Amino acid sequence: MEQVQPQVSLSADEPCEIRQQQRLAFxxxxxxAxxxxHVxxxxxxxxxxxxxxxxTSMFEQSVCLDISAYCVCLVFRNRIGVEASLLNKGRNAYIYALQALQQALRTEHTSNKADMIGASILLFIYEMRVPSEDHGxxxxxxxxxxxxxKEMGAQSFTHGFARSCYIFFRGFLIAYAFHKEQPCFLEEDQWQQLAEKxxxxxxxxxxxxxxxxxxxERIVMELVKCPRYVxxxxxxxSTQNSQQALVLYSRILCTKNNLGFLVTQLKDLISIYQPENTASAPEFLLNGAVDAINLLNTLVQKLIMDxxxxxxxxxxLARLLDNKYIVQDARCLDRLGCSMGISGSRLD
Structure with a gap:
């Protein structure tokens, strides 16, 4: 396998202008995307x-972060589409980044695990843009x-880069839980306490x-419960356990009512503080919360049927992947993350 030395790995004697170019690329x-x-x-x-x-502050200090950043810089050079000339270069860099991350996981101390999380997030983003052959x-x-x-525990994400990773990636973790139709670990008490902090x-x-x-943040704390409900x-x-279904019905109804109250609050804030026709993270989250209410409403209606x-x-997430929307427009990732992965999800 050919190994390409990525441009983000700099030697100490190279001029600072090159480092500035790397920061610009990122x-x-x-x-x-x-x-x-970000704003x-x-x-x-x-x-x-x-x-x-x-x-960008860690260029030359963390190999796995450097190379992972280089990967995404190659395939997100344009918002719409990926330059064909960069696909092979990006894939070679991606393979190199995987090796660097695996090496770091074997040898690095716990204090550097946030860097490994950051690198993994970047490689996730790369794969969402340019999927591997197995699409996994x-x-x-x-x-x-x-x-x-999970290994580090929620307390490790109260400060520093780990906290930034949590803020940046939690929407994708919820989206992935929905996609797998499995509970999201962020609903657990320690992570809900982190969200409250x-x-x-x-x-x-x-x-x-x-x-x-x-x-x-209160909306996020409610939305993270939704994958478990599904x-x-x-x-x-599958078991036709009507008694347990009614217990679940009550829990879902509580979350649905909480979200309804919070959605009203958020709409009021947006109308006061956000200019009209301006896209924003709160608006994307609002869309996710509204879709979650509709989804939960469908769910409770089904649960009382016999x-x-x-x-x-x-x-x-399935809709974005099936239609290759992320390749067509990189901003789809932002909308997915800001909505906590729920906007556009539906129950049949």
Whole structure:
């Protein structure tokens, strides 16, 4: 296998202009793929770096981050489509990045695990744009991120780059849980406590975006429960356990009502603080919450039927992958993440 030395791996004697070009290339990637969430989350950066700023500050210091960043820079050079001339170059760099990440996982200390999570996130993004032949690479990276997060525990994500990774990637973890029709580990108590900490701290930070932090974080804490509801409803449908279905019905109804109240609050905030016809992270989250309410409404209607009819989910992630929307427009990733992976999901 050919190994290509990626351009982001610099020697100490190379001029600073080259490093500036690398930072510019990564900025182009962020602006093409995550223009909305990056701008919105700037207000959070009072006591820890943003996802993008940390990675660009670490050039030459973390091999797996360097090469993973190089991969995405190649295939996100344009917002619409991928240059054919860069596909092979990107794939070679991706293979090299996988080797670097595997080596880091074998040898690095716990203190560097956040860097490995960051690298895995970048490789996930690469695979979403340019899937491997088996179309399973993105899922493997998502599983890898989840495994590292569980190993580290929620307390490790209260500060630093780990916190940035949590903020940046949680929407994709929820989207993946929906796609698998499995519960999302972020619903567990320790992770809900982390979300509550983020809500309490970020709602006190300076900047206009902080006005949205309280309600948006509360919405996230409700949305993360939804993958389990679908999973459990399918389980009760397969066993036709009407008694357990009614218990689940009550839990879903509680979440649905909570979301309805929070959606009203968020709509009011958007009408006050957001210019008309301007895309924003709160608006994308609002769309996800509205679709979640509709999905939960369908779910509770099915659960009170006798017998319980089949429950089939078509996730927003499946829709993006099936139609190759991410290749066509990189901003689809931003909309997916900001909506916590729910906008566009539906039950049949």
């Amino acid at each position: 900025t182009v990637f962020i602006n093409n 995550f223009p909305i969430s 919105f989350n700037n207000f959070r950066e009072t006591n820890y770096p943003s996802f993008a700023d940390y990675i 690479g993105w899922a493997s990276h998502c599983d890898g991120v989840a495994a590292l997060m 983020v809500r309490a701290e970020d709602s006190q930070k300076p900047g206009l975006s902080r006005m949205f932090a309280d309600v948006t 999973h459990d409803a399918q389980l009760h449908q 017998p319980i009819p089949p429950i089939r989910l078509y996730s927003s």
